[in-house]
Amino acid sequence: GENVEQHPSTLSVQEGDSAVIKCTYSDSASNYFPWYKQELGKRPQLIIDIRSNVGEKKDQRIAVTLNKTAKHFSLHITETQPEDSAVYFCAASDGTSYGKLTFGQGTILTVHP
Amino acid sequence: EPEVTQTPSHQVTQMGQEVILRCVPISNHLYFYWYRQILGQKVEFLVSFYNNEISEKSEIFDDQFSVERPDGSNFTLKIRSTKLEDSAMYFCASSDTSSGNTIYFGEGSWLTVV
Numbered sequence: 001g002e003n004v005e006q007h008p009s010t011l012s013v014q015e016g017d018s019a020v021i022k023c024t025y026s027d028s029a030s031n032y033f034p035w036y037k038q039e040l041g042k043r044p045q046l047i048i049d050i051r052s053n054v055g056e057k058k059d060q061r062i063a064v065t066l067n068k069t070a071k072h073f074s075l076h077i078t079e080t081q082p083e084d085s086a087v088y089f090c091a092a093s094d095g096t097s098y099g100k101l102t103f104g105q106g107t108i109l110t111v112h113p
Numbered sequence: 114e115p116e117v118t119q120t121p122s123h124q125v126t127q128m129g130q131e132v133i134l135r136c137v138p139i140s141n142h143l144y145f146y147w148y149r150q151i152l153g154q155k156v157e158f159l160v161s162f163y164n165n166e167i168s169e170k171s172e173i174f175d176d177q178f179s180v181e182r183p184d185g186s187n188f189t190l191k192i193r194s195t196k197l198e199d200s201a202m203y204f205c206a207s208s209d210t211s212s213g214n215t216i217y218f219g220e221g222s223w224l225t226v227v
Contacts, residue, residue, distance in 0.1 A: 043218040044156060089156060099146040099208050099216050100169055103155045
């Protein structure tokens with residue numbers, strides 16, 4: 001089955017800096033890669049996703065890049081703000097098993113004012 | 114914006130007791146899921162459900178677990194005889210092809226087995 005590795009496990013940045021979180025996946029059939037933000041005790045909330053037919057997607061301060069050959073994808077947050085502090089999870093799905101997302105281990109992002 | 118809703122938000126139960134967690138998926142969604150997150154760990158897939166039957170399940174979803182869609186709106190997860198290691202946050206989720214298969218999670222039901 002799919003295996004998703006996520007790094008780093010913790011990331012501490014100063015407000016205004018950029019943050020980058022990286023994930024690798026094992027199943028070359030995976031074609032859908034969402035990123036979720038989870039605040040303490042809350043639901044995972046989708047912040048951006050990318051499908052395998054594109055290499056990059058951007059939404060304001062958030063961008064995701066995908067390298068299918070290397071089987072890795074990354075989340076980039078620019079101009080970080082204290083409210084970006086949360087746990088971020090990457091996930092992968094092969095699209096045929098609808099909703100069967102395999103999650104990474106999560107990254108605790110702390111943005112210091 | 115439509116949301117997936119779950120009840121209860123928190124339940125404490127004795128080991129060996131049966132628990133039913135309830136979910137109301139987004140109304141026009143046809144795919145339903147349960148995920149689990151043990152405290153401090155990643156979210157794990159349990160089961161997917163479509164067209165009134167299980168589409169796929171993980172190795173976590175053993176004979177102690179069952180799912181049901183008893184009516185047109187609710188989707189339930191039953192744990193027959195709870196164990197201490199079942200203590201976790203259980204998330205219901207739903208999706209549909211009309212939303213690009215984006216998966217929307219509920220707020221979760223925190224289950225504590227004592």
